[in-house]
Amino acid sequence: MKSINAAASVRPAISPTRSEDFAEWYQRVIRAADLAENGPVRGCMVIKPWGYAIWELMQAALDRMLKRTGHRNAYFPLLIPKSLLEREMAHVDGFAKECAVVTHTRLEGRDGVLRAASPLDEPLVIRPTSETVIGGSFARWIKSYRDLPLLINQWANVVRWEMRPRLFLRTTEFLWQEGHTAHATQEEAREETLRMLEIYRTFAENFLAMPVVAGKKSTLERFPGSEDTYSIEALMQDGKALQAGTSHFLGQNFSKAFAIRFAAESGREAYAWTTSWGVSTRLIGGLIMAHSDDNGLVLPPRVAPLQIAILPILREDADAVLAHAEILRKCLEKLRPWGQDMRVEVDRRNLHGGEKNWEYVKKGVPIRVELGPRDVAQGNVTWTRRDNAVRQIAPMEKFLAIAEDELLSMQDGLLQRARQGRERRSQMVHSMEEFRALFSTGNFLVRTYFCGDGTVEKMLQNELGVTTRCFPMAEAGDVGPCFACSGRVGPPVLWARAY
Amino acid sequence: MKSINAAASVRPAISPTRSEDFAEWYQRVIRAADLAENGPVRGCMVIKPWGYAIWELMQAALDRMLKRTGHRNAYFPLLIPKSLLEREMAHVDGFAKECAVVTHTRLEGRDGVLRAASPLDEPLVIRPTSETVIGGSFARWIKSYRDLPLLINQWANVVRWEMRPRLFLRTTEFLWQEGHTAHATQEEAREETLRMLEIYRTFAENFLAMPVVAGKKSTLERFPGSEDTYSIEALMQDGKALQAGTSHFLGQNFSKAFAIRFAAESGREAYAWTTSWGVSTRLIGGLIMAHSDDNGLVLPPRVAPLQIAILPILREDADAVLAHAEILRKCLEKLRPWGQDMRVEVDRRNLHGGEKNWEYVKKGVPIRVELGPRDVAQGNVTWTRRDNAVRQIAPMEKFLAIAEDELLSMQDGLLQRARQGRERRSQMVHSMEEFRALFSTGNFLVRTYFCGDGTVEKMLQNELGVTTRCFPMAEAGDVGPCFACSGRVGPPVLWARAY
Numbered sequence: 001m002k003s004i005n006a007a008a009s010v011r012p013a014i015s016p017t018r019s020e021d022f023a024e025w026y027q028r029v030i031r032a033a034d035l036a037e038n039g040p041v042r043g044c045m046v047i048k049p050w051g052y053a054i055w056e057l058m059q060a061a062l063d064r065m066l067k068r069t070g071h072r073n074a075y076f077p078l079l080i081p082k083s084l085l086e087r088e089m090a091h092v093d094g095f096a097k098e099c100a101v102v103t104h105t106r107l108e109g110r111d112g113v114l115r116a117a118s119p120l121d122e123p124l125v126i127r128p129t130s131e132t133v134i135g136g137s138f139a140r141w142i143k144s145y146r147d148l149p150l151l152i153n154q155w156a157n158v159v160r161w162e163m164r165p166r167l168f169l170r171t172t173e174f175l176w177q178e179g180h181t182a183h184a185t186q187e188e189a190r191e192e193t194l195r196m197l198e199i200y201r202t203f204a205e206n207f208l209a210m211p212v213v214a215g216k217k218s219t220l221e222r223f224p225g226s227e228d229t230y231s232i233e234a235l236m237q238d239g240k241a242l243q244a245g246t247s248h249f250l251g252q253n254f255s256k257a258f259a260i261r262f263a264a265e266s267g268r269e270a271y272a273w274t275t276s277w278g279v280s281t282r283l284i285g286g287l288i289m290a291h292s293d294d295n296g297l298v299l300p301p302r303v304a305p306l307q308i309a310i311l312p313i314l315r316e317d318a319d320a321v322l323a324h325a326e327i328l329r330k331c332l333e334k335l336r337p338w339g340q341d342m343r344v345e346v347d348r349r350n351l352h353g354g355e356k357n358w359e360y361v362k363k364g365v366p367i368r369v370e371l372g373p374r375d376v377a378q379g380n381v382t383w384t385r386r387d388n389a390v391r392q393i394a395p396m397e398k399f400l401a402i403a404e405d406e407l408l409s410m411q412d413g414l415l416q417r418a419r420q421g422r423e424r425r426s427q428m429v430h431s432m433e434e435f436r437a438l439f440s441t442g443n444f445l446v447r448t449y450f451c452g453d454g455t456v457e458k459m460l461q462n463e464l465g466v467t468t469r470c471f472p473m474a475e476a477g478d479v480g481p482c483f484a485c486s487g488r489v490g491p492p493v494l495w496a497r498a499y
Numbered sequence: 500m501k502s503i504n505a506a507a508s509v510r511p512a513i514s515p516t517r518s519e520d521f522a523e524w525y526q527r528v529i530r531a532a533d534l535a536e537n538g539p540v541r542g543c544m545v546i547k548p549w550g551y552a553i554w555e556l557m558q559a560a561l562d563r564m565l566k567r568t569g570h571r572n573a574y575f576p577l578l579i580p581k582s583l584l585e586r587e588m589a590h591v592d593g594f595a596k597e598c599a600v601v602t603h604t605r606l607e608g609r610d611g612v613l614r615a616a617s618p619l620d621e622p623l624v625i626r627p628t629s630e631t632v633i634g635g636s637f638a639r640w641i642k643s644y645r646d647l648p649l650l651i652n653q654w655a656n657v658v659r660w661e662m663r664p665r666l667f668l669r670t671t672e673f674l675w676q677e678g679h680t681a682h683a684t685q686e687e688a689r690e691e692t693l694r695m696l697e698i699y700r701t702f703a704e705n706f707l708a709m710p711v712v713a714g715k716k717s718t719l720e721r722f723p724g725s726e727d728t729y730s731i732e733a734l735m736q737d738g739k740a741l742q743a744g745t746s747h748f749l750g751q752n753f754s755k756a757f758a759i760r761f762a763a764e765s766g767r768e769a770y771a772w773t774t775s776w777g778v779s780t781r782l783i784g785g786l787i788m789a790h791s792d793d794n795g796l797v798l799p800p801r802v803a804p805l806q807i808a809i810l811p812i813l814r815e816d817a818d819a820v821l822a823h824a825e826i827l828r829k830c831l832e833k834l835r836p837w838g839q840d841m842r843v844e845v846d847r848r849n850l851h852g853g854e855k856n857w858e859y860v861k862k863g864v865p866i867r868v869e870l871g872p873r874d875v876a877q878g879n880v881t882w883t884r885r886d887n888a889v890r891q892i893a894p895m896e897k898f899l900a901i902a903e904d905e906l907l908s909m910q911d912g913l914l915q916r917a918r919q920g921r922e923r924r925s926q927m928v929h930s931m932e933e934f935r936a937l938f939s940t941g942n943f944l945v946r947t948y949f950c951g952d953g954t955v956e957k958m959l960q961n962e963l964g965v966t967t968r969c970f971p972m973a974e975a976g977d978v979g980p981c982f983a984c985s986g987r988v989g990p991p992v993l994w995a996r997a998y
Contacts (some may be wrong), residue, residue: 041580044577047574053571073552076545079658101603102928108595133538133539134787159578
């Protein structure tokens with residue numbers, strides 16, 4: 001088995017590179033991988049087949065995890081009457097500024113020019129999230145403690161009007177799952193909130209190879225209407241943080257607003273305790289910024305729509321080469337990394353080899369196999385891993401024996417690499433002076449002890465664009481002298497500029 | 500193996516029964532099976548977990564069929580600018596009357612009372628279907644004949660304002676898949692239109708056990724903007740027809756409106772030929788009305804979220820009975836009807852046996868196993884099939900050996916039973932007199948030869964509420980003397996009152 005590092009001398013496929021202009025590089029990676037594009041309404045994106053296939057794999061994996069923990073899917077209406085939204089005031093204050101409002105139910109006119117007609121008595125809002133419409137259903141469904149816990153999830157689109165849209169990261173419409181649960185006791189609801197946070201952490205690390213910190217949000221950063229918000233926070237290659245998933249303990253706020261009451265075992269009537277939690281297509285943005293390089297997208301194999309691309313070189317002996325490629329595909333498809341059929345395709349198009357190859361580089365396919373007449377004659381396979389650009393040659397049986405391991409090691413390697421990147425960008429800071437100095441030089445994930453004073457958070461957000469990301473769960477119990485005030489102590493908190 | 504017909508003497512669980520009031524029976528079946536309920540906005544339904552699980556099984560099966568025929572999923576925006584809709588006039592005329600129009604992007608106010616604010620320059624429409632927004636993308640994606648055929652599918656929600664809503668059958672918001680394809684030649688586009696119609700036919704019959712007639716719609720019944728519309732038509736137990744899926748040959752109407760052009764192999768520029776096709780949550784309404792009985796829902800096993808419910812009787816020896824139930828579940832779960840794990844659950848709740856049992860009857864679970872201490876002691880299993888209410892007792896090994904066959908035979912039996920029901924309601928009619936006489940006595944699926952005169956269709960719709968359903972594909976080529984006019988001939992067409 002021979003190894004050649006083939007990519008070293010080639011100019012990168014994405015221009016500008018990450019170090020030249022990270023924000024523009026991000027857009028170019030999306031275009032080069034054909035993941036998504038802007039739709040006709042500002043902020044609303046078209047998710048193209050390659051991008052959507054990644055989302056489908058994420059959905060399938062997370063859906064299995066949700067069902068295994070007893071959650072059932074349902075579907076609630078897109079349109080919410082204004083009056084329903086008004087029932088929980090902290091909630092409506094948080095979302096009113098970004099609501100798409102439906103006011104008419106008809107277009108009318110002539111000669112091809114139409115205007116809105118048939119006004120509604122009460123305006124409707126396109127769901128920005130579904131706590132309010134689900135609250136009404138829960139109130140009907142829950143009568144007795146026997147109906148609890150009620151564990152519901154929904155896969156849906158939501159709309160939040162976005163002033164500064166960016167594909168996947170901030171879009172006016174996005175796809176997500178939103179879990180909504182109701183419990184008999186505060187304790188159970190709090191357990192559920194943390195259970196889902198842990199599912200998100202596991203999902204992000206095991207499937208997306210994206211290391212995250214699970215923690216509690218500060219009061220300022222809470223979800224409107226919640227008592228406590230938790231999140232998983234990832235660090236991107238430019239040192240900015242991405243909130244990748246949230247889990248909310250809603251206390252009895254929504255159950256009081258929507259009369260979600262039940263007869264307890266004692267016979268007494270009580271309000272339920274509720275939670276909600278969600279992840280969205282934003283995760284695809286995180287996936288891109290966590291792993292991709294100056295040649296385009298890099299996909300962790302578990303969420304790669306295609307894990308191995310077989311690229312026959314069709315100059316001579318095309319029939320023999322194609323036949324060999326199909327045999328290889330069939331053998332590979334029998335392998336089952338992570339218990340699922342390996343995803344393999346043969347690209348039979350008669351294109352220039354380099355062109356074909358670069359297409360799969362830019363799309364982030366984990367392993368590319370180039371198969372030419374000489375390989376066929378010698379019974380060899382030549383393959384290149386996307387993560388390290390190392391090209392290897394070995395007899396076909398040898399490749400079949402290690403193909404699964406190559407994927408497993410790439411999945412693991414990407415997680416390790418992202419962890420190391422985060423380490424390099426992580427810094428413990430003890431004073432405000434040090435804090436300001438550090439953030440004036442770039443983006444970091446900074447850990448401080450913090451007494452929790454919201455005015456400090458507001459000041460640093462205005463001054464440096466830096467916010468608290470979360471109080472890490474793993475460090476609960478630890479306290480130290482606050483970096484910002486003199487005298488008080490507080491738990492460790494993470495700070496960063498964030499997407 | 501003993502058989503007892505246990506249901507014969509019990510009064511039906513659903514009141515009114517089908518023969519007493521079919522429309523009300525339908526609503527009651529939905530409620531008794533806990534499938535769906537009305538949401539806060541008229542016409543917008545909440546799909547409850549049991550209903551949604553059926554939809555997920557339908558989706559998974561159809562999605563596999565679509566992917567196997569080369570279609571890829573993508574996602575297009577919910578919101579469509581009015582101007583985009585206006586580009587294809589026949590299309591906009593067809594949908595303008597039922598569009599939800601977004602005019603504002605903010606709610607504003609104080610003291611808990613909000614009003615719409617931040618008006619949009621151009622109103623947006625919530626997609627009633629996506630030809631127009633997809634047309635723009637296709638125009639960007641397609642450059643050359645090498646990009647064709649382009650075969651795209653989307654799973655999404657759509658909104659069409661509905662004046663007379665009924666759960667599943669007519670809802671303002673519904674879930675569906677919509678396929679959109681572009682081709683280099685008219686012939687290929689026509690082939691695709693019919694290929695998808697055939698996929699829908701196969702899906703309806705093989706998965707939903709719902710016999711359908713595949714055929715072409717009359718000019719009057721065409722999709723707005725299409726050149727030809729095809730549909731699959733099912734007959735419900737009350738003799739009314741249900742259009743269960745449609746496939747449209749759009750000609751070059753949309754490619755001209757949206758400039759979907761490509762360089763042909765010759766180098767010449769040409770407009771693409773497009774198709775679109777869809778099925779929706781309406782199919783669940785069809786499923787209910789095709790198979791259910793006066794005891795509630797009856798589900799074909801292939802789309803039953805739970806295929807076998809094990810209901811332990813927990814009066815005495817509860818531990819032994821539960822242990823036995825779990826063993827049975829594990830053995831059953833190893834069976835793989837239709838190549839997928841059998842869906843089995845043990846209901847461990849300590850309820851009165853009859854109450855538990857009726858819950859699963861009303862939910863349409865194909866097989867119920869009641870397991871009491873005596874069964875355990877004797878090594879027996881007692882089970883009841885939902886389709887025929889026949890109760891059987893046999894040793895556990897015997898039951899395990901035939902459980903899969905029971906499901907297969909039930910799936911097949913439901914299709915046969917629905918076919919027989921359709922036969923009983925089908926009638927060949929040769930004259931207008933006979934036509935009027937027949938439809939004055941009830942609902943039927945009537946076959947006539949028909950010259951295709953639209954004024955006859957309009958007249959019969961106004962007079963009898965009867966419409967043409969389709970010109971059956973299977974009878975293409977046949978012609979006979981028109982039942983409505985003297986002298987002309989035409990192909991056979993089906994007539995019915997329809998949902």
